Amino acid sequence: MLLNLLLVIEVIVAFFLVVVVLLQRSEGGALGVGGGNSGFMTARGAGDLLTRTTWILGTIFFVLGLLLTIVSGRERGASSVVDRMKVNAINPAELSRTPPEPPAGTAQPGPAGSAPAPLQAPTPTLNTPFGVMPAAEPAPAAPAKK
Numbered sequence: 001m002l003l004n005l006l007l008v009i010e011v012i013v014a015f016f017l018v019v020v021v022l023l024q025r026s027e028g029g030a031l032g033v034g035g036g037n038s039g040f041m042t043a044r045g046a047g048d049l050l051t052r053t054t055w056i057l058g059t060i061f062f063v064l065g066l067l068l069t070i071v072s073g074r075e076r077g078a079s080s081v082v083d084r085m086k087v088n089a090i091n092p093a094e095l096s097r098t099p100p101e102p103p104a105g106t107a108q109p110g111p112a113g114s115a116p117a118p119l120q121a122p123t124p125t126l127n128t129p130f131g132v133m134p135a136a137e138p139a140p141a142a143p144a145k146k
Contacts, residue, residue: 006071020057
């Protein structure tokens with residue numbers, strides 16, 4: 001509730017800040033569009049009022065931004081990512097368990113101390129609308145020209 005209220009106030013302050021900034025006279029004459037004496041905000045006092053209003057609205061904008069950050073952090077609570085993932089619910093006994101035996105018919109590693117068998121890449125296949133077909137054998141390499 002408080003977060004929504006602060007967010008609405010932040011949007012309203014941002015709108016008024018944009019309006020006040022756009023009302024100010026251009027001092028640099030950006031792109032050749034300089035502020036002349038024909039505007040209704042030509043008096044020195046009006047410029048000071050707009051400058052002071054801009055500072056006040058800017059300060060309120062940044063303070064509300066900090067408050068929004070603090071309030072949204074407190075509403076989420078002190079739960080960390082680990083708490084949300086429920087890591088504590090994992091049974092440590094299951095983690096230290098030996099891996100299950102592989103199904104029958106698979107290659108078993110040799111006796112202890114022997115090197116593991118080299119890995120063999122599967123045969124490539126092509127998926128076509130007519131079924132799965134083995135890939136064509138690669139063409140033999142052409143002899144090198146000298």
